[in-house]
Amino acid sequence: MTQPTAAPSIFDQDLPRTEANFAPLSPLGFIERTAEVYPDRLAIVHGSLRQTWGDTYARCRRLASALQRAGVGKNDTVAVMLPNTPPMVEAHFGVPMAGAVLNALNTRLDPETIAFMLDHGEAKVVIVDPEFSGTMARALTLRQSTRPLLLIDVQDELFTGGHGPVGSTTYEAFLAGGDPDFAWQMPGDEWDAICLNYTSGTTGNPKGVVYHHRGAAINAISNVLEWDMPKHSVYLWTLPMFHCNGWCFPWTVAARAGVNVCLRKVDAQAIFDAMRQHGVTHYCGAPIVHGLLVNAPAAMKAGVPAGVKAMVAGAAPPASMIEGMEQMGFDLTHVYGLTEVYGPATVCAKHEDWDALAIxxxxxxxxxxxxxxxxxxxxxVLDPETMSPVPQDGETMGEIMFKGNIAMKGYLKNPKATQEAFAGGWFHSGDLAVQYADGYFKIKDRSKDIIISGGENISSIEVEDVLYRHPDVLAAAVVARPDPRWGETPCAFVELKAGATTRPEDIVAHCKQHLAGFKVPRAVVFGELPKTSTGKIQKFELRKQAGSAAAIDV
Structure with a gap:
C-alpha cells in the first residue's frame, strides 16, 4: 500500500537552505578565524622557531596552493611521514584546504606496512622527515603500484643525519611555489573526507579509517569542552600527531588560538624543560608518557608549573600514577576511544565529591x-546479539558501541568490514565492558585480542603469522602481558617441533626481522599450548600465565 505523501511543514515552506544560513562544519574554519582575530599571537614553537598564527595560516595556504599546482585535487591522498614538527601542524590544514585527504603515517611502522598504505590509500604526494627517509626509501622499493609519487623532503635544524633525501624538492622550496593568499574553499559537504588513518585491527593488513570534516570539527570542539580549555592554551605535543590526527588536537589548538609546542621525541628532560620554558598548560599521552614523568628524578621536576592538565588513554591510570601526578600538581583526565571514533570519544568525567575519597x-x-x-x-554497552542495553549492574558484560557524529565514514575499500562495524545502527568497538548504575562503563576484555602497547594497537594475529614463519614453530599464540612501562606488551607462547633446539632469543630475533620494534614479543614461553577438543588454542588460559612469564628485553 502506497503511503500518502506528507504535506510540507510550515517550517519548511519558503524557508530555503542557502549559503547565507547554512555552512558545512569543518575545522578549517578554526585557523581562518584565529588568523583573522589573533594574527600576531604565537602559534608554533620549535627549537628557535617562533611562528605566529598569521604566518602559519599563510604557510598553510601556500601548501594548499602548491599542492593544487602540482595536480592534487579533491579527494586525492597526501601522505606524510613526520614527527611532531611544524610541517605536521601545517599539513592538518594545508592538505584539506587543497581539497585533498591527509594520510598521516605511523612513523614506527616497518617499510612493508608503509608500502601497503601508500598503495592502498593511492597517495599522490608524500612529505618525509629526514629521520624516516631510510624507512620511506625502502618502502618505495616495495610498492606494488606504479602510480607516480611526488616526494618532498623536510629539513629540520633539530635533526641531523638520516638516510638522505628521497624526493625531488624540499618542503620549503615547495611552499615557496605556493600563494600565501590562496583562495581555498571550504568543503562543499561536511561529509567529505578530511583524513585517512590506518589501524591494524586484528588482521595482517591495516584497515583505512576515513574521517569526515564534520567529525573532525565536532571532536575538536568536544576536546575544548571536556577540558574547559581556555583561549591561548599552551599545548605540548607529546602525543604523536599521526595517532588519530593527534586526537584532533591540531584543530583544537587552532580553535583556541593556542600554542603548539612541538617535540620531536618524547623525553622526560625535554618535556619538563618545555613546561618550564613555555608555560605548558595541556598535554596528552599514553600511560607510558605519564609514567615517565611521574618516575623522573625529583630534581628534573623542579620548577615545573602547577596546574598542568594531562589527558591519558590506552589503559586505566593506576593509583600510583594518579598519586604521582597529584604530587606534581598535575590534573589527570582519563579518556577512551579508538581510531574509528577520532581518538577519545568518552571521558571519565570527575565529580567534586571524589576528591574526598582515598586514593x-x-x-x-x-x-x-x-x-x-x-x-x-x-x-x-549493548548485548551484541540482541542490541539491547545490558543491565547497569557493573557485572553484566556487553560490547561498547558508539553512535553519532564522532564516528568514521567507514573503512576504505572494505565495504564488508564497514557494514559489520555499523551493524544495527551502532559502531561496534569490539571492547567488552560492564556499565554501572551511574552510566559510567569499564572495559573488562578485548573481544578482538588487540594488544595496546604504549598507546599503539598490535594485532596478535599479525605477530602469530610471523611466528609461524619460523621453521621450528609448530603452534603459536600471542596475548597481552601486563607491563609497568608500556601498559601491555606481546607475550608469545610457542610450541616447538620435535627435536628443535631453538631458544627464546632466536624467536625474538626472527620477529625483529619482520615486525616493527614495538610489535616484537617481550616474552617467549615454550611448551604445549592448551587447546579445546576441536584443537582451538585457549587464549584465556594463556592470559593467566602471561603475567608470570619471564621477560626478554628486546
Whole structure:
C-alpha cells in the first residue's frame, strides 16, 4: 500500500537552505578565524622557531596552493611521514584546504606496512622527515603500484643525519611555489573526507579509517569542552600527531588560538624543560608518557608549573600514577576511544565529591572509561546479539558501541568490514565492558585480542603469522602481558617441533626481522599450548600465565 505523501511543514515552506544560513562544519574554519582575530599571537614553537598564527595560516595556504599546482585535487591522498614538527601542524590544514585527504603515517611502522598504505590509500604526494627517509626509501622499493609519487623532503635544524633525501624538492622550496593568499574553499559537504588513518585491527593488513570534516570539527570542539580549555592554551605535543590526527588536537589548538609546542621525541628532560620554558598548560599521552614523568628524578621536576592538565588513554591510570601526578600538581583526565571514533570519544568525567575519597577509591572510579563526549550522540554497552542495553549492574558484560557524529565514514575499500562495524545502527568497538548504575562503563576484555602497547594497537594475529614463519614453530599464540612501562606488551607462547633446539632469543630475533620494534614479543614461553577438543588454542588460559612469564628485553 502506497503511503500518502506528507504535506510540507510550515517550517519548511519558503524557508530555503542557502549559503547565507547554512555552512558545512569543518575545522578549517578554526585557523581562518584565529588568523583573522589573533594574527600576531604565537602559534608554533620549535627549537628557535617562533611562528605566529598569521604566518602559519599563510604557510598553510601556500601548501594548499602548491599542492593544487602540482595536480592534487579533491579527494586525492597526501601522505606524510613526520614527527611532531611544524610541517605536521601545517599539513592538518594545508592538505584539506587543497581539497585533498591527509594520510598521516605511523612513523614506527616497518617499510612493508608503509608500502601497503601508500598503495592502498593511492597517495599522490608524500612529505618525509629526514629521520624516516631510510624507512620511506625502502618502502618505495616495495610498492606494488606504479602510480607516480611526488616526494618532498623536510629539513629540520633539530635533526641531523638520516638516510638522505628521497624526493625531488624540499618542503620549503615547495611552499615557496605556493600563494600565501590562496583562495581555498571550504568543503562543499561536511561529509567529505578530511583524513585517512590506518589501524591494524586484528588482521595482517591495516584497515583505512576515513574521517569526515564534520567529525573532525565536532571532536575538536568536544576536546575544548571536556577540558574547559581556555583561549591561548599552551599545548605540548607529546602525543604523536599521526595517532588519530593527534586526537584532533591540531584543530583544537587552532580553535583556541593556542600554542603548539612541538617535540620531536618524547623525553622526560625535554618535556619538563618545555613546561618550564613555555608555560605548558595541556598535554596528552599514553600511560607510558605519564609514567615517565611521574618516575623522573625529583630534581628534573623542579620548577615545573602547577596546574598542568594531562589527558591519558590506552589503559586505566593506576593509583600510583594518579598519586604521582597529584604530587606534581598535575590534573589527570582519563579518556577512551579508538581510531574509528577520532581518538577519545568518552571521558571519565570527575565529580567534586571524589576528591574526598582515598586514593584507592579515586583510582577505581578514574579507571572507568566513563561517559560520552559532549558532542557524541550516544555510547552504550549493548548485548551484541540482541542490541539491547545490558543491565547497569557493573557485572553484566556487553560490547561498547558508539553512535553519532564522532564516528568514521567507514573503512576504505572494505565495504564488508564497514557494514559489520555499523551493524544495527551502532559502531561496534569490539571492547567488552560492564556499565554501572551511574552510566559510567569499564572495559573488562578485548573481544578482538588487540594488544595496546604504549598507546599503539598490535594485532596478535599479525605477530602469530610471523611466528609461524619460523621453521621450528609448530603452534603459536600471542596475548597481552601486563607491563609497568608500556601498559601491555606481546607475550608469545610457542610450541616447538620435535627435536628443535631453538631458544627464546632466536624467536625474538626472527620477529625483529619482520615486525616493527614495538610489535616484537617481550616474552617467549615454550611448551604445549592448551587447546579445546576441536584443537582451538585457549587464549584465556594463556592470559593467566602471561603475567608470570619471564621477560626478554628486546
Amino acid at each position: 584507592g577509591d579515586r583510582a577505581r572510579l578514574n579507571a572507568r572509561q566513563g561517559v560520552r563526549y559532549h558532542l557524541q550522540r550516544d555510547v552504550r
